[in-house]
Amino acid sequence: MSNAAAPAGATPVVDAERITYTDGTLGVPDVPIIPFIEGDGTGPDIWRAAVRVLDAGVAAAYGGRRRIAWLEVLAGEKAQARVGTLLPEETLDQIRAHRVAIKGPLTTPVGGGFRSLNVALRQQLDLYACVRPVRHFRGVPSPCRRPGDLDIVIFRENVEDIYAGIEWPAGSDQTLALRDFLGERFGVRVREDAGLGIKPISRSGTRRLVRRAIQYALAHGRPSVTIVHKGNIMKYTEGAFRDWGYELAREEFGDRTISWQEVAERHGGTVPAGRLLIQDAIADIMFQHLLLRPREHSVLAAPNLNGDYLSDAAAGIVGGIGMAPGGNIGDGYAVFEATHGTAPKYAGQDKVNPGSVILSGVMLLEHIGWEEAGLAIVSALEDTIAAGRVTYDLARGAERDVEVVATSAFGDAIARRLAAG
Numbered sequence: 001m002s003n004a005a006a007p008a009g010a011t012p013v014v015d016a017e018r019i020t021y022t023d024g025t026l027g028v029p030d031v032p033i034i035p036f037i038e039g040d041g042t043g044p045d046i047w048r049a050a051v052r053v054l055d056a057g058v059a060a061a062y063g064g065r066r067r068i069a070w071l072e073v074l075a076g077e078k079a080q081a082r083v084g085t086l087l088p089e090e091t092l093d094q095i096r097a098h099r100v101a102i103k104g105p106l107t108t109p110v111g112g113g114f115r116s117l118n119v120a121l122r123q124q125l126d127l128y129a130c131v132r133p134v135r136h137f138r139g140v141p142s143p144c145r146r147p148g149d150l151d152i153v154i155f156r157e158n159v160e161d162i163y164a165g166i167e168w169p170a171g172s173d174q175t176l177a178l179r180d181f182l183g184e185r186f187g188v189r190v191r192e193d194a195g196l197g198i199k200p201i202s203r204s205g206t207r208r209l210v211r212r213a214i215q216y217a218l219a220h221g222r223p224s225v226t227i228v229h230k231g232n233i234m235k236y237t238e239g240a241f242r243d244w245g246y247e248l249a250r251e252e253f254g255d256r257t258i259s260w261q262e263v264a265e266r267h268g269g270t271v272p273a274g275r276l277l278i279q280d281a282i283a284d285i286m287f288q289h290l291l292l293r294p295r296e297h298s299v300l301a302a303p304n305l306n307g308d309y310l311s312d313a314a315a316g317i318v319g320g321i322g323m324a325p326g327g328n329i330g331d332g333y334a335v336f337e338a339t340h341g342t343a344p345k346y347a348g349q350d351k352v353n354p355g356s357v358i359l360s361g362v363m364l365l366e367h368i369g370w371e372e373a374g375l376a377i378v379s380a381l382e383d384t385i386a387a388g389r390v391t392y393d394l395a396r397g398a399e400r401d402v403e404v405v406a407t408s409a410f411g412d413a414i415a416r417r418l419a420a421g
Contacts (some may be wrong), residue, residue: 015071019099019368021332025098026370029116031071035094039104040076041342046354047104049411053354053380054361056415057377058370066370071098074104075117087117092124101335102364104357105342119165121335123157127328128205129212130156130309132339132392134361137378140319147318153222154314155213156307158328160205161237163304167197172221201303203239212329213301214253217276224277225249227258228302228310229287241257241303242280249278283310290314311339322352322393325359327367334367336360350406353391355381358414380417389413 004184019034020027024168040045049244050072050315058066075092080086121127131152136147144150155280168174175196190196204275210227217225227246249257253276260279263271271277281289281297289297290313301312313325326339338356358381362374385394388402396403405413 009239013121015343021099022228024331028370030066031069032368033071033092034284034364035071035073035098035101037073037075037091037101037103037106038078039338039342040078040107041105041340041344041347042045042349042352043076043104043106045346045348045350045407046329046338046352046357048151049354049407050357050361052411053358053377053381053414053418054365054373056418057362057365057380059371060376060421061333061370061373066373075121083328087124092121093335094126095121095125095335097334100364100368102357102361103335103337105338105340105354106304107342107344116332118337119163122163122328125333125335126159127330127333127335128158129209129329130158130307130311131216131327131329131363132307132314133325134155134311134314134318136318137385137395138382139388139390140323140394141399142317142319143397144291144317149200150290150314150317152290152294152297152300152314153216153220154300154302154311155209155216155305156311157209157241158206159200159304160200160202161304162197162199164198166200170195171293174334176332199234199237201241203240203244206241207248207273210245210248211252214249214257214276214278215298217299218253218256222276222298223271224279224297225299226286227278227280227299228283228300228306229280230283230306232282238303238306238311245280245301246278278408283377290317300311318395319397321356322391323355323359325356327360327363327364329367336362336364336367350408351392352407353393354407354411355391356390358411376418377414380414384413388415 016031019028019032040046054305058068073094074082075091135151136142136156168191178196179190181228182190213225227242229238230241231242246259256276256277258275260277263269267271273358311319315321321340324339327334327336337360340356343352358377362377365374367381389405389410390402391407391410392404395402
């Protein structure tokens with residue numbers, strides 16, 4: 001592993017300190033050590049651009065009073081090549097020690113091979129909330145007429161549901177044994193050539209996710225939290241997710257929240273001032289609402305698979321996952337990440353959009369209480385796009401003349417705006 005240092009050959013920061021966590025609160029020094037994982041494929045390209053922007057944003061907001069000491073830790077192909085394993089225990093130890101980290105995309109095979117490194121990080125650190133803010137940035141082309149109407153934050157459960165990874169292939173001893181057990185014990189018939197998986201959704205896991213979603217909505221002045229589920233079919237998993245979410249809202253936030261049923265029955269369909277609306281929506285209808293009624297939703301709380309689909313679908317409405325940030329947050333630990341894949345065919349070409357990692361870095365800055373730096377970066381990013389300097393993905397749908405620039409040039413343009421104030 002590297003010493004605490006900024007990338008690109010910078011001198012190590014000798015006065016850097018670790019972020020601490022006491023009684024549910026982060027203690028952030030003026031020069032925190034923050035681990036980063038470059039990522040695979042295009043990861044090194046987008047990280048080099050993103051870190052210049054993040055450093056420029058901190059400098060613009062705080063001058064020399066605050067800085068970040070970046071500490072490289074290894075995962076993925078780089079870790080395999082250097083230390084012979086895809087996710088070294090030392091990487092997990094470093095993230096635990098420093099509390100907050102950021103990463104580029106890591107390779108995940110489809111079908112066979114090793115399980116997702118992203119999932120492994122989330123499970124090992126119990127990062128149970130995948131937080132995905134989705135909004136339109138000025139100048140980003142969109143297939144929709146009014147992409148600015150969509151401004152939501154999705155809280156997706158991150159370690160249960162399909163991400164529990166409890167499944168076996170068709171024909172395996174485990175599948176055959178489970179199939180026989182289901183048939184003999186419960187009279188359930190499963191085809192002989194089926195693979196089998198188990199979908200756990202727990203009351204405790206649901207409550208902590210919904211709690212975090214409600215806390216976020218209250219802290220940020222959001223008007224509603226929508227519990228998204230497929231409870232009309234899966235009544236004892238996703239239906240229970242809905243019921244447990246309402247239960248948590250009543251028990252822990254009853255003086256500040258109100259259900260849609262209460263609004264309709266007691267308040268004539270108008271949410272009382274000072275109350276956060278708790279409502280729910282069936283998952284398939286939620287997709288339609290994103291397109292037709294986006295202003296009716298502000299914060300979403302969803303089980304893993306629903307949240308996964310909705311996050312990328314919502315990102316498509318506002319221009320694509322190249323501009324979609326994400327954070328994996330637990331109690332005391334957080335890892336922010338690019339939400340897209342590694343795009344290996346573009347690796348080393350200095351071509352792809354670094355926006356996802358830049359905006360994930362903005363989430364990181366907000367998480368540690370450095371909101372001023374995050375706001376400065378978003379403003380400079382929007383101004384750069386509005387000025388017509390964009391990467392190839394943002395140029396594809398543009399309805400105006402734009403200049404297509406490289407990954408590094410895009411990052412440099414944002415950093416220059418930050419330096420210029």
